[in-house]
Amino acid sequence: MALLNFGGVEENVVTRAEFPLEKALEVLKNDTVAILGYGVQGPGQALNLRDNGFNVIVGQRKESASWTKAIADGWVPGKDLFDIEEACKRATYIQFLLSDGGQIDGWATVKKHLTAGKTLGFSHGFGITFNDQTGIVPAADVDVVLVAPKGSGTSLRRLFQQGKGLNSSYAIYQDATGKAYDKVIAYGVGVGSGYLFETDFRREVYSDLTGERGVLMGAIAGIFEAQYAVLRENGHTPSEAFNETVEELTQSLMPLVAENGMDWMYANTSVTAQRGALDWRHKFREATRPVFEDLYQSVKEGKEAAIAIDAARRPDYRESLAKELAEIRESELWKTGKTVRGLRPENA
Numbered sequence: 532m533a534l535l536n537f538g539g540v541e542e543n544v545v546t547r548a549e550f551p552l553e554k555a556l557e558v559l560k561n562d563t564v565a566i567l568g569y570g571v572q573g574p575g576q577a578l579n580l581r582d583n584g585f586n587v588i589v590g591q592r593k594e595s596a597s598w599t600k601a602i603a604d605g606w607v608p609g610k611d612l613f614d615i616e617e618a619c620k621r622a623t624y625i626q627f628l629l630s631d632g633g634q635i636d637g638w639a640t641v642k643k644h645l646t647a648g649k650t651l652g653f654s655h656g657f658g659i660t661f662n663d664q665t666g667i668v669p670a671a672d673v674d675v676v677l678v679a680p681k682g683s684g685t686s687l688r689r690l691f692q693q694g695k696g697l698n699s700s701y702a703i704y705q706d707a708t709g710k711a712y713d714k715v716i717a718y719g720v721g722v723g724s725g726y727l728f729e730t731d732f733r734r735e736v737y738s739d740l741t742g743e744r745g746v747l748m749g750a751i752a753g754i755f756e757a758q759y760a761v762l763r764e765n766g767h768t769p770s771e772a773f774n775e776t777v778e779e780l781t782q783s784l785m786p787l788v789a790e791n792g793m794d795w796m797y798a799n800t801s802v803t804a805q806r807g808a809l810d811w812r813h814k815f816r817e818a819t820r821p822v823f824e825d826l827y828q829s830v831k832e833g834k835e836a837a838i839a840i841d842a843a844r845r846p847d848y849r850e851s852l853a854k855e856l857a858e859i860r861e862s863e864l865w866k867t868g869k870t871v872r873g874l875r876p877e878n879a
């Protein structure tokens with residue numbers, strides 16, 4: 532474990548140098564890993580493990596869209612693709628990748644086959660942290676661990692295929708066998724993590740729920756809509772409003788931030804832009820901070836978990852999601868986006 536300095540604060544990080552793939556394969560050589568659920572994370576983790584040479588099987592509800600997708604990805608029913616019960620029976624390391632709401636229904640089956648010495652893995656601190664709502668309480672004689680890739684399962688797979696990687700956080704909730712650390716790190720390396728950041732279940736889920744509701748997804752969509760509306764109300768055309776709200780951000784400015792930080796992006800814009808942005812950023816910070824505080828409170832009180840569980844269990848969830856996404860897609864802002872994307876020189 533390396534102690535790395537993050538802006539003056541030291542944190543534990545596991546590096547591939549100290550835990551290479553060969554070591555990971557050695558640690559899990561007698562294990563059968565079952566990936567339960569073949570939604571978004573399931574395929575990313577299962578395929579990366581398979582390509583890296585681990586013993587991996589998939590457990591998924593039969594006759595579902597995800598079952599068909601697993602077959603299309605080369606998993607063979609009866610060989611390395613089973614229903615959830617059979618996969619749990621065969622596995623020694625059960626990676627629980629049903630949707631967080633779906634895990635409530637799946638738990639009874641998992642629990643039944645989670646015999647002494649097995650490992651229960653998550654990619655989210657949700658089920659355990661909010662176990663007053665999920666009912667997920669593992670027995671004391673199993674290891675309970677977490678590897679949470681910091682990004683979509685789609686990116687986890689794509690980056691792996693490009694020979695890159697996505698970093699993950701990891702945590703140990705219960706170490707019954709004394710081997711939980713080696714196993715969780717081996718698993719993290721197996722799914723293609725470059726580095727593994729230490730956390731605990733509670734911190735993982737609080738930060739993840741805040742991030743996705745906040746800057747990563749919720750806040751960004753909200754401020755796009757607000758700025759676009761103001762530009763349109765003031766007579767700017769859709770393409771102009773879209774370019775100055777979204778297109779330039781994703782195509783030009785955020786890649787610079789990703790590469791070398793916010794100051795580097797600022798340094799590569801005009802004095803005019805720099806001066807204005809440096810001043811206005813304070814006003815935006817102060818205006819949004821109370822909203823982030825509300826959000827964090829709602830996460831901490833378990834309200835966000837309750838909302839997510841309720842949504843996942845509604846029988847019409849998929850349908851109502853499709854409607855909400857269509858509403859976004861059909862808005863002027865995002866219809867303009869579609870046209871603008873088509874005009875990128877590489878798409879012409």
Ligand SMILES: NC(=O)C1=CN([C@@H]2O[C@H](COP(=O)(O)OP(=O)(O)OC[C@H]3O[C@@H](n4cnc5c(N)ncnc54)[C@H](O)[C@@H]3O)[C@@H](O)[C@H]2O)C=CC1
Nearest residue numbers: 568569570571572573597628629630633636654655683684
């Ligand atoms: N989507 C992502 O890229 C990320 C997800 N995670 C975590 O990974 C875990 C899995 O998430 P996703 O892949 O997004 O899940 P998902 O929403 O794509 O669902 C995964 C699978 O669960 C199955 N499922 C759902 N409800 C079920 C039920 N009641 N009974 C049986 N099967 C059921 C579905 O058939 C699907 O194959 C969650 O804990 C999530 O928070 C973590 C990082 C990123």
Ligand SMILES: CC(=O)[C@](C)(O)C(=O)O
Nearest residue numbers: 680681682683684739743
């Ligand atoms: C992709 C990811 O890490 C998220 C946004 O937290 C999620 O899908 O839950």
Ligand SMILES: [Mg+2]
Nearest residue numbers: 655739740743
């Ligand atoms: Mg999340």
Ligand SMILES: [Mg+2]
Nearest residue numbers: 680681682739
């Ligand atoms: Mg996340």
